[in-house]
Amino acid sequence: MTKQGNGATGQVINGLALVLGGRGTFGETGEFKFPDWEFETVDEESTTILKSPKISFVIKNLAPSDIKAINRGDTILLIGNLREDGRDKRLEISLKIQLHKMATSCKEGEAVERTFEGRLDYYEEKVAGVQTVKYQRNPLFLDLGDGNIYEEFNKNVGVN
Numbered sequence: 001m002t003k004q005g006n007g008a009t010g011q012v013i014n015g016l017a018l019v020l021g022g023r024g025t026f027g028e029t030g031e032f033k034f035p036d037w038e039f040e041t042v043d044e045e046s047t048t049i050l051k052s053p054k055i056s057f058v059i060k061n062l063a064p065s066d067i068k069a070i071n072r073g074d075t076i077l078l079i080g081n082l083r084e085d086g087r088d089k090r091l092e093i094s095l096k097i098q099l100h101k102m103a104t105s106c107k108e109g110e111a112v113e114r115t116f117e118g119r120l121d122y123y124e125e126k127v128a129g130v131q132t133v134k135y136q137r138n139p140l141f142l143d144l145g146d147g148n149i150y151e152e153f154n155k156n157v158g159v160n
């Protein structure tokens with residue numbers, strides 16, 4: 001380890017941009033709340049039925065076309081630099097949401113911020129080109145590294 005910052009860091013996102021309709025928002029992305037993968041439980045046992053995942057994120061200095069794209073459910077790309085144990089890795093997330101809430105906050109002398117919240121319909125996460133998580137709402141699909149956990153479920157209920 002050195003004082004120049006090349007030591008082990010765990011995981012830190014030190015660069016992040018949302019891309020909407022081909023327009024990048026590097027330096028304008030605020031807090032991004034990744035989805036929770038929470039399952040229905042009965043008697044403390046997981047049913048493997050996923051509760052509807054939600055997502056929220058903040059963007060500053062939004063263009064009107066960005067708001068339209070989010071409202072239409074267009075694909076949103078999140079591209080960042082993940083610093084892990086002293087090495088840089090590319091973080092890529094592709095997602096689609098159904099918009100449930102848009103909130104605006106502003107303060108004189110600061111950039112206008114908009115917070116978006118919605119139901120997650122599609123989510124794919126890659127670190128250094130390797131898929132770490134993939135989710136699709138319909139038909140139900142969730143891969144947390146071991147393949148689609150709903151493959152047998154979908155066969156049993158007649159979903160392809």
